[in-house]
Amino acid sequence: MNFTINKEIMLNNLLVAQKALSTKTPAPYLQGVKLEVYQNELVMLTSNSDISIKLSVKHESLSVESTGEVLVPGRYFVEIIRKLDGDKVAVSVIENNMLRIVAGNSDITLNMMNVDDFPQIEFLMNDNPIRLDSKVMRSIIRQTTFATSVVENRPILTGVNIRVDGQRLVAIATDSFRLSQKVVDIPMNMENMNVVIPGRSLDELIKIMESNLEEILIHLDHKSILFEYGNVLFQSRLLDGNFPETSRLIPYEFPIVIKFSKNDLAVAIERASLLSSREATAAIVKLYLRSDNVVEITSNSPEIGKVVEEVFPVDKAIGIPIRIAFSAKYFLDALKTFLSDQVFVKFTGEIRPFVIEGENDPGLIQLILPVRTE
Amino acid sequence: MNFTINKEIMLNNLLVAQKALSTKTPAPYLQGVKLEVYQNELVMLTSNSDISIKLSVKHESLSVESTGEVLVPGRYFVEIIRKLDGDKVAVSVIENNMLRIVAGNSDITLNMMNVDDFPQIEFLMNDNPIRLDSKVMRSIIRQTTFATSVVENRPILTGVNIRVDGQRLVAIATDSFRLSQKVVDIPMNMENMNVVIPGRSLDELIKIMESNLEEILIHLDHKSILFEYGNVLFQSRLLDGNFPETSRLIPYEFPIVIKFSKNDLAVAIERASLLSSREATAAIVKLYLRSDNVVEITSNSPEIGKVVEEVFPVDKAIGIPIRIAFSAKYFLDALKTFLSDQVFVKFTGEIRPFVIEGENDPGLIQLILPVRTE
Numbered sequence A, B: 001m002n003f004t005i006n007k008e009i010m011l012n013n014l015l016v017a018q019k020a021l022s023t024k025t026p027a028p029y030l031q032g033v034k035l036e037v038y039q040n041e042l043v044m045l046t047s048n049s050d051i052s053i054k055l056s057v058k059h060e061s062l063s064v065e066s067t068g069e070v071l072v073p074g075r076y077f078v079e080i081i082r083k084l085d086g087d088k089v090a091v092s093v094i095e096n097n098m099l100r101i102v103a104g105n106s107d108i109t110l111n112m113m114n115v116d117d118f119p120q121i122e123f124l125m126n127d128n129p130i131r132l133d134s135k136v137m138r139s140i141i142r143q144t145t146f147a148t149s150v151v152e153n154r155p156i157l158t159g160v161n162i163r164v165d166g167q168r169l170v171a172i173a174t175d176s177f178r179l180s181q182k183v184v185d186i187p188m189n190m191e192n193m194n195v196v197i198p199g200r201s202l203d204e205l206i207k208i209m210e211s212n213l214e215e216i217l218i219h220l221d222h223k224s225i226l227f228e229y230g231n232v233l234f235q236s237r238l239l240d241g242n243f244p245e246t247s248r249l250i251p252y253e254f255p256i257v258i259k260f261s262k263n264d265l266a267v268a269i270e271r272a273s274l275l276s277s278r279e280a281t282a283a284i285v286k287l288y289l290r291s292d293n294v295v296e297i298t299s300n301s302p303e304i305g306k307v308v309e310e311v312f313p314v315d316k317a318i319g320i321p322i323r324i325a326f327s328a329k330y331f332l333d334a335l336k337t338f339l340s341d342q343v344f345v346k347f348t349g350e351i352r353p354f355v356i357e358g359e360n361d362p363g364l365i366q367l368i369l370p371v372r373t374e
Helices: A007-020 A074-083 A134-147 A199-208 A262-272 A328-336 B007-020 B074-083 B134-147 B199-208 B262-272 B328-336
Strands: A002-006 A032-037 A042-047 A051-057 A063-066 A068-073 A088-094 A098-103 A106-111 A130-133 A159-165 A168-174 A178-185 A193-198 A215-220 A224-229 A232-237 A256-261 A284-289 A295-301 A305-311 A322-327 A342-347 A354-358 A364-368 B002-006 B032-037 B042-047 B051-057 B063-066 B068-073 B088-094 B098-103 B106-111 B130-133 B159-165 B168-174 B178-185 B193-198 B215-220 B224-229 B232-237 B256-261 B284-289 B295-301 B305-311 B322-327 B342-347 B354-358 B364-368
Touching: A002 A007, A007 A032, A007 A042, A007 A051, A007 A074, A007 A088, A007 A199, A032 A074, A051 A199, A068 A074, A068 A106, A074 A106, A074 B262, A106 B262, A130 A134, A134 A159, A134 A168, A134 A178, A134 A199, A134 A215, A134 A328, A159 A199, A178 A328, A193 A199, A193 A232, A199 A232, A256 A262, A262 A295, A262 A305, A262 A328, A262 A342, A262 B074, A262 B106, A284 A328, A322 A328, A328 A354, A328 A364, B002 B007, B007 B032, B007 B042, B007 B051, B007 B074, B007 B088, B007 B199, B032 B074, B051 B199, B068 B074, B068 B106, B074 B106, B130 B134, B134 B159, B134 B168, B134 B178, B134 B199, B134 B215, B159 B199, B178 B328, B193 B199, B193 B232, B199 B232, B256 B262, B262 B295, B262 B305, B262 B328, B262 B342, B284 B328, B322 B328, B328 B354, B328 B364
Parallel strands: none
Antiparallel strands: A002 A063, A002 A088, A032 A042, A032 A068, A042 A051, A051 A232, A088 A098, A098 A106, A106 B305, A130 A215, A159 A168, A159 A193, A168 A178, A178 A364, A215 A224, A224 A232, A256 A342, A284 A295, A284 A322, A295 A305, A305 B106, A342 A354, A354 A364, B002 B063, B002 B088, B032 B042, B032 B068, B042 B051, B051 B232, B088 B098, B098 B106, B130 B215, B159 B168, B159 B193, B168 B178, B178 B364, B215 B224, B224 B232, B256 B342, B284 B295, B284 B322, B295 B305, B342 B354, B354 B364
């Protein structure tokens, strides 16, 4: 195996491939990047327990003297390529299972791993993938994944449930204290699907969706889901089990509705959470709609002090005065998902889940369970 | 106590004062900021085991309704002031030893600490302080402090030795594996001084020297040193004991001198240290001046691989071929202190300390002890 390629092309593709590198693993071969060199193509493969990535590089700068395949230690290889000088890099296999990397004034020899240890991975493509606007896919991930559970006692809740039903796609995440739901219309009829994708996989997927490609293609299999984005194949395992039926959790009639400036509300909640005696991420604040149409956001920690913030709703609030307590972090997380400058906070009662919607965020609902106090 | 002041003025001064806040301390009162309010002056005081800070704020926006002094929990107070909206903030004492802070739409009440618990601190000023150009003081700190010892078995080496002798100031730091020395001329005859200032104190001092004041004044006492920088008094304890006599450690004749581009040399060392099997901070690299006037920077970790970097000296090197091994981190730390684009690396022998000097860094010497290998 012996090839040269533009250094930046090599690096940019490696930086995508490394998203599936294992950092700690009982299987050291999963810390490697597999390089497959063909006459006109360089393929990079990485895999960990959640995701596998395959990149096909067919760049004009690729010049292959001899083909072959190797498994190189991922972390060292990425760091070397990142730090190299020069426009191009020459990579070749030399004696004793060593890889030689030459660029600029650098001559580097790297011990390789046994390429036969790397697992055979099937990237399962079908003929009729779902095609989604990349922007839509990014917003689905950004607006739902944060609400997945991070504790593993109900593994199904660590994933995002994605259902396609005709021309409607619904994405739902919940950790049982809050719920995010995004509904998007898709341009053409697709095959129905109902899968649960690990939130961590989606967090990695969004990181590699940085080029300005318009479309992402989704290939579905019963055990895995494959995203095709330009020259990248990104495959994730699916979570087994039934995602809870959440539709009945979301109220549809709201006797109390308050319209806020998103920013005014966020800074008030941030300040109110400053004096919490709990960890900052566990601060509880209270919202009180006064009869004079001013909203108080308050917190009180007897050993530290108390905060009273006045927030003026954008319009006259609908409904009667209400007092409700909630996690400041959950509320702020939810607010961040809206593009709108103005949001509606909708209540059904003081101990009932409440909902946030954005003026210009069609299809997005954030639901939060209140906290009982005193 | 009851006053109002411009919020940004309050915050900017608090951010200086908080540099001497204790984070973990058996004495909770050292986690507080003492505020002393006089008719036309707000004084902030903080202190920890190393340093004490006193700020005098006499801003046109300060409006004092009633004077007094309080001790407020530092971390919460700083965070509150940082996050407040509005141009001005009103601070007053209310019943039950509470501090009330009002700004914009926020109304915050903070439990106070017992002001009598805060220690009496004397800030010892004398009539004839040493006056130093602020830029010079910053470069002394930046170019020496990093070389102090971080282990406490020889406490004196955790400090920077500063000696003034007539019109010469010498600053020296060493952890016994490397040594930094900066000599500056001072414009007028000063009283002699020979003190050792904790490196940590100087690290904090440089952080508050951000305004563009031309001068810093140094008041010396036998137990402490007081820096006067605008409206800030910054006092540090001194370290007891004798700083080692280092002048004989620095060679003055160098049979081998190589002139490098600082950047070329730094990137070669960085790359050579990539494949170290040790922690990145403990990587050892070798320098080899070949007879063809090319310098090789190499490293070799049998279990990972090896790196050979060629670096071309700026001029023909003086002296015979040499091989020497050293800590990559120590060399890179030293290189960073030079403003010069080109540096001289000067050797007396393969197992003798070597020296780095900059083309345009008069008075600055970085000395490094080589490492024996094989």
